[in-house]
Amino acid sequence: MKILTMGSPASTYIFKQEVNEIYNGNYNVQTVKEFYTLGHLLSRYKDVKKFAEIFKKNEKLYEFLSWNFEDNFWAKLGDFQPELLVLDLFPEIYFGSLKLKDGTMVTRNFRLMNSVPDDATIFNTKSSDYIETVAQQVECFEKRVHEISPNTKLIINGAKFPIHMSKDGAIKTKYYRSVYKFSVNKINGYNRHWEELDKVLREKGFHVLEFNQKNSAAEVNFPTGEQWYYFYNQSYYTDVQSQIEVLAQSYNLGPTILFLDEDSQMNIEEINQEIVFLNVPGSEENLKVFQKNKKAKKIALKLSAHDYILHGNMGTFYRFVKRxxxxxxxxxxxxxxxxxxxxxxxxKYWSNRLLVRMLSFTAHNKTSMLGRNFQRDFKTLKDSVVKNTYILEIGDINLINGSYYTNTKNFPDYEEQVQELIRFISEKYNVKKDEIVLYGASRGGTGAFIHAALGNYKFVAADPVINDMPWYKDSDIHFIEGVREVDLTEKVRSSLENYKRASSDGVILSSSNVGVTFSSHLRLPLEKVTLLDLSMNLYKHPGFNGKTVSIQLSVINRLLMEDNVNVIDSNADLPVGGVVLEIKHLAKNAISFDKIENFRIRLDDIKSSSELEYEKAMKNIYNEYKHIRTDDFFEYYTTL
Incomplete structure (x- = not known):
């Protein structure tokens, strides 16, 4: 499906995977430069360019007004021939236009334009005929689009200024006024005009996408680092993309879609559509709704058994896609x-290491599969592990809330693929097996434990959930009924049968104060691994991971570096060639040689030292040491 997007980032970012984690990257999408009104694009370029000459000293404004929309939009439209053209009317609502005496319309980009020329009239939402005129411009725009690209369907994205701000997807009660300056009244004013325009366009027969004001928000931690009202949270992009796909199907375009509700009697095993929307009405639009609707949950579990994953929602319609x-x-x-x-x-401080991280639960109820099972957390981890450590993070993308990185009927070779991935990455970065550590907490701890056992790796498992029975009894909040084993104890036992490492190489961090998980740890073959009981004033599993990070890191780093740390009792324990000394210290006779039998000097150090300094160094050691050999990195010396 070929899609052209334009207007503002509210539309041009819909199909950017960096921003919208629901988007599969499976459409041919092109974008048009943002922030131009339709009146501007419907005018003659030579007239707009003539007007731009007035602002030649204002480089940014001149560049904006001089943009050749005849070549870069209309000609592009003709070459591309998109099946869908998605645009929003943010430029009309926010900027408005300048109307010149000859009828030319030019976008009034007041971010760049400080004043209005005398021969121009402001045309914006304060103008009496504004809404009807813009609606007529939309009609003229569609007509010209069809003259150039006859099969293109025009979709109006009814984006709005959100009344909420979100942080990492969680909607907040207030905006950060240091970033978002508009008052509530100003936001409502813009939206009132926008809604009026949407209403007129719908009456004229245009497809206008709905804006979910309840769940859409301005995301302060936007993936690109940008901050403004049209940089939204994930809920917005999921909702808008889904609406576009549903419209596309009505045009016989895009993915195949099936709609179900809680009373659907369809045989789930016969479903083969690319997207399934399950309607689950409720007061909340997240996974909590399934805990209150058992019939809908049963269908969701059947879909997951049929190898669909829950990935996003369009209001009360929950979006399932093929895994x-x-x-x-x-x-x-x-x-x-x-x-x-x-x-x-x-x-390069030493040879490369690899820390394989299996992810824990941090957002059970998000509708995005990536938000639930492949979230970006522990962003400081790379700052806290030993040098030259690559971190491989693996998402548990299976079922609804993952399968703890274990095989299921719908994904029978999951474990094999994970093992292959670890080998692939370790070979790519030239990491030896003894310098690989698997790590995870909670669900991730179970995955790290099992895969370390399967592959004979070192591991750190922080309070792993081996037996899910307590959560299964609590309304099955992990969505496992009928799709994977509840108790993985036997799975762990069998995985450990061929574990040949020292028990100190496999560490379970746990606490007898957290009996819900510790009780299952006691059932494991503890002669194979090390179970550490952290007697902390901590009694709940959810708090364990966050409160023990420093302890986790100490064990991880010990396992990563232990092969490069030696206990020295005598010269015999030193590396081949002995200690490394520097020319500048030897030249100043600043070294205590009492216990030094052998030493090395780096060739790079010799090259960077002056000839005089090198001669002094050699003179100071001449009577006690002799040069015995040189390799690619060092000169070697030993006592006479």
Whole structure:
């Protein structure tokens, strides 16, 4: 499906995977430069360009007004021939236009334009005929679009100024006024005009997408770092994309879609549509709604068993997509989604390490699969592990809330694919097996434990949930009934059968004060691993991970670096060649040689030292030490 988007970021960002984690990247999408009114685009370019000459000293404004929309929009439209053209009318509502004496309309970009020329009239929402005139411009715009691209369907994105701000997806009661300056009255004023325009356009037969004011918000931690009212939270992008896809199907375009409700009697195993929308009315538009609607939950579980994953929602319609067809902004090894976080520094301190992180639950109820099972958290981890450590984070993209990285009937080779991915990444970055550590907490701890056992790796599992029975009894909040084993104890036991490492290489961090998980840890073959009981004033599983981060890091770093740390009792314990000394210290006779039998000097140090300094150094050691060999990195010396 070919889609052209324009207007403002409210539309041009809908199909950016960096921003919209629901988007699969499976459409041919192009964008048009933002913030031009339709009146501007319907005018003659040569007249707009002539007007732009007035502002030649204002480089940014001149560049904006001089943009050749004849070539970069209308000609592009003709070449591209999109099936859908999605635009919003933010430029009309926010900027308005300048109307010149000859009828030319020019976008009034007051972000760049400080004053209005004498021969221009402001035309905006304060103008008496504004709404009807803009609606007529939309009709003229559609007519010209069809003259150039006859099969293009025009979709108006009814975006609005959100009345809420969100932070990491969570809607807040107030805006941060240091970032978002508009008053509530100003926001409501813009939206009132926008809604009036939407109403007129719908009456004229245009498709206008709904704006979900309840769940849409301005996201302060937007993925690109930008902040303004049209940089929205994920809920907005999911909702708008879904509406576009539903419209596309009515035109026989885009993905195949099926709608179900809680009373649907369809045989789920016969469903093969690319997207399934399950309507679950409720006061909340997140996964909590399924805890109150058992019939809908039963259908959701059947869909997950049929290899669909819940990924987003359009209001009360929950969006299920085929697991095997999910593509994201992250790399994918076969069907396993992952990301690699490189070391903080490029400098080579020692051989590369690899920390494989399996992710825990942090947002059970988000409708985005990535929000639930592949969230971006622990962003400081790369700052806290030993040098030259690559971090491989693996998403648990299976079922509804993941399968703890274990095989299921719908994904029978999940474990094999994860093991292959770990080998693939370790080979790519030249990491030896003894310098790989698997790590996770809660669900991720279980995944790290099992996969370390399967692959014979070191691991740190922080309070792993081996037996899900307490959560299963609590309304099955992890969505596992009938789709995976509730108790994974036997799975862990069998995985450990071929674990050949020392028990100190596999560490479970737990607490007897948190009996809900500790009781299942006691059932494991503890001769194979090390179970550490942290006797903290902590009694709840959800708080364990956050309160023990420093302890987790200490164990992780010990396992990552232990092969490069030596206990020295005598010279015999030193690395081959002995200690490394510097020319400048040798030249100043500043070294105590009492216990030094052998030493090395770096060739790079010799090259960077002056000839005089090198001669002094050699003179000072001449009577006690002799040079015995040189390799690619060092000169080696030993006692006479």
């Amino acid at each position: 095997t067809e999910l593509d994201t902004n992250y790399p994918k090894y076969k069907d396993v989604h992952y990301r690699v976080i490189p070391p903080k520094e490029d400098k």
